[in-house]
Amino acid sequence: MTLEESPHLVLGRVRFLLECIQYFRETKPLPESLCYVPKDVYYKICRDSQSVIYTGKNYIPVWESPRLSKKISKFIKFKIELRKGACIRATGEEYLNSYGLWVKMNKEQMEEYKSGCQLEEGWIVLGRNADGWNRLQPLESLDRIQNEQLLYGYGHKPVNRWEQVVDAKYSHIAGQNIKIAEMDEVAVKRLRYIPPNWTYECDEDLIHYLHDAKDRETENFSNVSQYLEKIEVSSEEGEASARLTDGLSETYWQSTSCEKPHWIRLHMKKNVIIKKLILLMDEMDSSFLPKKVNVYGKHYNDLKILKETDIDNSSYSSGEACVLEYMHIFMPTIEIHILECEAGGMDTRIRGLKIIPQTLNVGMGTDVNADIFQSSNLTHYPKLARVEPDVLYQRAIVILRFSKILGNIITHLIPAWNYSIGTFLQLKYIRQFFLLIKQRSPLIVQLLKDTESEAPVVLPNVVINRRLALKHRENPSFDPSYNNSIFSQMYYGLKYSKEIQKPLDYRWSAKHTQWWKCTFVLENMIDGGGGFRESLSDISEELCPSQMDGPLPLPFFVRTSNQGNDIGKSRDTYVPNPSCKDFAKYEWIGQLMGAAFRGNEFLVMAFPPIVWKQLTGEAVSWNKDYLAVDFMLVKLLETLEEIDEEAFEFQFGNELTYTTMLSDQRVVDLIPGGSHIPVKYEDRKEFIQLVQKARLQES
Numbered sequence: 001m002t003l004e005e006s007p008h009l010v011l012g013r014v015r016f017l018l019e020c021i022q023y024f025r026e027t028k029p030l031p032e033s034l035c036y037v038p039k040d041v042y043y044k045i046c047r048d049s050q051s052v053i054y055t056g057k058n059y060i061p062v063w064e065s066p067r068l069s070k071k072i073s074k075f076i077k078f079k080i081e082l083r084k085g086a087c088i089r090a091t092g093e094e095y096l097n098s099y100g101l102w103v104k105m106n107k108e109q110m111e112e113y114k115s116g117c118q119l120e121e122g123w124i125v126l127g128r129n130a131d132g133w134n135r136l137q138p139l140e141s142l143d144r145i146q147n148e149q150l151l152y153g154y155g156h157k158p159v160n161r162w163e164q165v166v167d168a169k170y171s172h173i174a175g176q177n178i179k180i181a182e183m184d185e186v187a188v189k190r191l192r193y194i195p196p197n198w199t200y201e202c203d204e205d206l207i208h209y210l211h212d213a214k215d216r217e218t219e220n221f222s223n224v225s226q227y228l229e230k231i232e233v234s235s236e237e238g239e240a241s242a243r244l245t246d247g248l249s250e251t252y253w254q255s256t257s258c259e260k261p262h263w264i265r266l267h268m269k270k271n272v273i274i275k276k277l278i279l280l281m282d283e284m285d286s287s288f289l290p291k292k293v294n295v296y297g298k299h300y301n302d303l304k305i306l307k308e309t310d311i312d313n314s315s316y317s318s319g320e321a322c323v324l325e326y327m328h329i330f331m332p333t334i335e336i337h338i339l340e341c342e343a344g345g346m347d348t349r350i351r352g353l354k355i356i357p358q359t360l361n362v363g364m365g366t367d368v369n370a371d372i373f374q375s376s377n378l379t380h381y382p383k384l385a386r387v388e389p390d391v392l393y394q395r396a397i398v399i400l401r402f403s404k405i406l407g408n409i410i411t412h413l414i415p416a417w418n419y420s421i422g423t424f425l426q427l428k429y430i431r432q433f434f435l436l437i438k439q440r441s442p443l444i445v446q447l448l449k450d451t452e453s454e455a456p457v458v459l460p461n462v463v464i465n466r467r468l469a470l471k472h473r474e475n476p477s478f479d480p481s482y483n484n485s486i487f488s489q490m491y492y493g494l495k496y497s498k499e500i501q502k503p504l505d506y507r508w509s510a511k512h513t514q515w516w517k518c519t520f521v522l523e524n525m526i527d528g529g530g531g532f533r534e535s536l537s538d539i540s541e542e543l544c545p546s547q548m549d550g551p552l553p554l555p556f557f558v559r560t561s562n563q564g565n566d567i568g569k570s571r572d573t574y575v576p577n578p579s580c581k582d583f584a585k586y587e588w589i590g591q592l593m594g595a596a597f598r599g600n601e602f603l604v605m606a607f608p609p610i611v612w613k614q615l616t617g618e619a620v621s622w623n624k625d626y627l628a629v630d631f632m633l634v635k636l637l638e639t640l641e642e643i644d645e646e647a648f649e650f651q652f653g654n655e656l657t658y659t660t661m662l663s664d665q666r667v668v669d670l671i672p673g674g675s676h677i678p679v680k681y682e683d684r685k686e687f688i689q690l691v692q693k694a695r696l697q698e699s
Contacts, residue, residue, distance in 0.1 A: 008171045008172065009171050010409065010412050012166075012167055012169075012170035012171025012172070013166070013170065013171070013405055013408065013409045014412075014413075016031070016033070016166055016169075016170040017405065017406065017426075018426060019031060020034065021426050021429055021430055024200055024402075024429075024430065025200055025429055027194060027198060027199055027200060028194075029192040029193075029194060030191075030192055030398055030402075031169075032183070032192070033162065033165045033168075033169045033170070034162065034401055034405075035162075035188045035191035035398055036161075036162040036166075036180075036183055036188060037091065037092045037162070037183060037184045037187035037191070038091065038092035038160040038181045038182070038183065038184065039092070039106075039182045039183055039184040039185075040089055040090075040109075040182070041089070041091065041092045041103070041138055041160070042087045042088070042089055042138065042139040043087060043088050043089075043103070043126070043136040043138060043139065044087050044136070044138075045058055045082060045135065045136060058081075058082045059079040059080065060079060060082055060136075061078075061079050061080075061125070062076065062077055062078050062079065062080060062105065062110065062113075062114075062119075062122040062123070062124055063075045063076055063077065063102075063122065063123045063124070063125075064076075064077050064119060064123070065123060066097060066099075066102040067390075077117075077119060077122060078113075078114045078117070080113040080124075081113075087139055088124070088136065089112065090104065090109055090124060091103065091104045091105065091184045092160065092184060092187070093184055093186075093187035093190075094126070095123065095370060095393075096370060097369060097370045097371045099125075099128065100125050100126070100127055101125070101126045101127050102123045102124065102125055102126065103123070103126050103136075104122070104123055104184075104187070105121065105122045105123070106120075106121055106184070107119065107120055107121070110122050121186075124136070157179075158179040158180055158181040159178060159179070160180075162401060163404075163405075164178075165180055166405065168180055191394050191398050192398075193391065193394065195388070195391050195395075198387075201383070201621070201624065202384065202387075203395070203399065203432075204432045205381050205383055205384055206381075206384060206399060207399060207432045207433060207435055207436060208432070209378070209381050209384060210368065210396060210399070210435075211435040213368075213372055214436075223245075224244075224245045224247075224352075224353050224355045225245045226269075227268065227269055227272045227355045227357060228245070228266055228267060228268060228269060228355075229268065229269055230267045231264065231265065231266055231267070232265040232267075233262075233263070233264050233265070234257060234261075234262045234263045234264075235255045235262070240253045240254070241253055241264075243352075244264065244350060244352055244353050245352070245353060246352070249280070249282070249351055249352070251351070251352075252282075252285075252349050252351045252352075253350050254288065254348070254349045254350075255347045255349075257347075258346050258347070260338070260339060261294075261337040261338055261339050262337070262338040262347070262348050263335055263336060263337050264335070264336040264350070265335050266333065266335070266336070266353075267332065267333055268330070268331065268332055268333070268334060270330075270332075271330055272357050273329065273330050274324055274325075274331075274334070274355060274356075274357065274358060275325065275326060275327070275356045275357055276322055276324070276325045276326075276354070276356040277295065277322070277323055277325070277334070277336075277354075278322050278323070278353065278354040278356075279293070279311075279321045279323055279336070279350055279353065280319060280320060280351040280353065280354060281315070281316060281320070281321065281349075281350065281351055282319060282349075282351055283319065283511070284511065285349045286342065286343065286345075287342055287344070287345030288341060288342075288345055288347060288348055288349035289311070289316055289341060289345070289348070290311055290338045290341060290342075290348050290350070291311055291339075291340040291341050291342050292308075292309070292310055292311070292338075292339040293308075293309045293311060293321070293323045293337065293339065294308050294309070294336075294337045294339060295307045295309070295323050295324045295335070295336055295337070296334070296335040296337065297331035297333070297335075298331065298332065298333035298334075298335065299331055299332060299333075303335070306327070306334075307323060307324050307325075309323045313449065314442045314445045314446055314449070317445040317448075317449065317510070318441050318442065318445050319351075320354070323336060326358070327358060368393070368396050368397070368400060370389065370390065370393040371389075373390075373392040373393050373396070374389055375389070399433075399436070400436060402433065403433050403436040403437050404437075406430070406433055406434075407438055407439045410437065410443065411439065411443070413427065414427075414443065428618075431618065448598055449509070452507055452509050452598075453508065454508075455508040455509070455512035456499070456500065456501075456504065459499065459514060459515070459516055459517050460493075460497035460499040460500050460504075460516045461499060461516070461517045461518075461519060462489070462490055462493035462494060462497065462535075463489075463493060463519045464486060464489050464490070464493070464520050464535065465484070465489065465520075465521040465522075466486065466520055466521070466523070466538070467521070468484040469484055469485055469538070469542075472484040472553060473485070473550075473551075476551050476552065482553065482554055482555070485542050485553050485554060486535060486539055486542055487543065487553075487554055487585075490535060490539060494516065504591075505591070506591040506592065506594055506595035506598075507594070507595075507598065508595065508598065508599065509598065509599075510598060510599050510600055512599065513529065514529045515599075516532060516535075517531070517532065518531035518534070533602070536592075536596070536601060536602065536603055537602070537604075539592070539603070540602075540604040540605070543574075543589070543605065544557060544573075544574045544604065544605055544606040544607075546572075548563055548572060555577055555579070555580045555582070556576065556577055556580055556582070556585065556586065556589065557574035557575060557576060558574060558575060558576075558663050558664050559574060560573050560574065560575055560628070560629045560630065560663065561630035561631075561632065561633065561663065562629065562630065562631050565631070565632055567631050568627060568628065568630075569627060569628045569631070570608040570609070572606055573606045573607055573608040573611075573628070574606055574607065575607070575608065575610075575611060575629060575663050575699065576611070576699035577663070577699065578664050578666070578698040578699045579664045579666065608625075608629055609625060610625040610628060613625065620696065622696065626692075626696070629663070629695075630663075630695070633691075633695070637688045637691060637692070640684055640687075641684065641685060641688055643684075645681045648681045649681065653678075654678040655678070656678060656687075657674060657675050657678055657679065658670040658671045658674030658675070658677050658687060658690065659674050660690075660691045660694050660695065662694070662698045663695075663698060668694065670687070670690040670691065670694055
């Protein structure tokens, strides 16, 4: 039963989501249902990736630990003889590292095969990474269990997967008495464990680390040729098929035959099992875009359909369409058939292919590798580097499980749901989790599309004198009103343009590739798009100059203290000027930023992270975020809080008053008459709080 078919499942997962959000925020152990691991799982031996049950005799080594050195044989404690047709009983606790996928056996299970076993737990290998498939697989597949539940009801057999346990616990369906298989208490306790001094900020750091690791993995898969023996297409001119694997977005393969289907035939390298097969497109190709795609697999001259896909507008906007995913067996030949094109087009145009190979089938809800959590990989995450790698691995598993539930339910909460107001407000606390859900990109594309407006029929023309702007940039004091800047010429030129019938809202789609035309005084240029992009670049340079020692042409942003003192992080960034109150122009800057995001244009705004967080409504932290603005002030206040009274009197005396300097170099009172009131030792913490509040809210 899917979420779309059952409102009970939707409401249950919303209840579960709200409870988990509260536990994350309060750093409490997460619900047992999220951390569920079955106590007993039966595994069968598979001869190869075709999942044929092996009928001979096998010996399964039992290791003391999955954390192996190079000499792995010394960790083998005994071997289990598995005869024809027999299965092996283990727990559902898995462990994935660079060697392979492991599963734990408890003492009771090992006693079945070796009496008097002294180990509290042992580990067996389900599959090695070098093989690319699981040698040991669960006796009953998830598909079979789900089909039996549909036929015989949910009480037919106890559920033993964590997603099912979540639904059983939180979805109150009348008349259903769902049984839950006994859990492995030791494994559940490990997943619920919270290390000392762990905070929600640590969870956020771990999420960012997992996202970075995923990006690195995607980069490794960018060369699709490494997985292919060769590639064939239905119509070939020259080396057209090579353009599918050259990694260049500006090249493409285009069919030249009016007969459909157009096809791409992939001859896979041995044992490459596809996790995801993605077509790369450009929405500007309009009628050449594939609309209906079938993917077939060929094995022993038997061609069978693997997946049918109707590509929607969100895929066109993102430039990617996944046409095959989560294969469990190796297919030597894969054929992509394009049956229909957008708007009835005859030929198709494909910009490239992306293949992500399947590794090992992991049942605990995540395929994250435990070895990535070694301290040597965490130099940019000091809070994580202090935690044991296996503890980080266990925490990563529950974070990824929660992200999966969030991804499944998110389309029911955003952009609107009749009963989602309270839940929607809770999402702001877990927005970092959005980095890990696969629905993130399609959701962004859909939200942008839903808020699009029609582009102006006639492009406004703006006259710009770049020579005057250059003189202003060299010496802004000659033009305090900055009317000669590119920024002001653009702002007033668009505001009073004759071509504009109504104010521009800058919510155009990416198809609107030029927002205005530029006529440059005394320059022989016809603006076909280049002048427009040069004007954006000039505005960026005026707002946040790349030269750190020159004058500022515009008053909207000022250099951070870190830039002036040449210390700390983000030394090349800018913050809003507390003295500037020209809010209409700030609004226009925000519109340009939004339009650049929608249209994939470059508008370089060099802000520290704290500014971006404030723009997106995220909570900011003085100790974490303000270091990138004024490192010396943060450290000074830390020293002031910890100093003893004698040192305080010696260092500050009566010279420290209730004042602070803002980013625009103005000194302001923190309390009425503060410049005349010295700070006493016993009041220093109040002074620190006032300084932090003034600086965080200065603009």
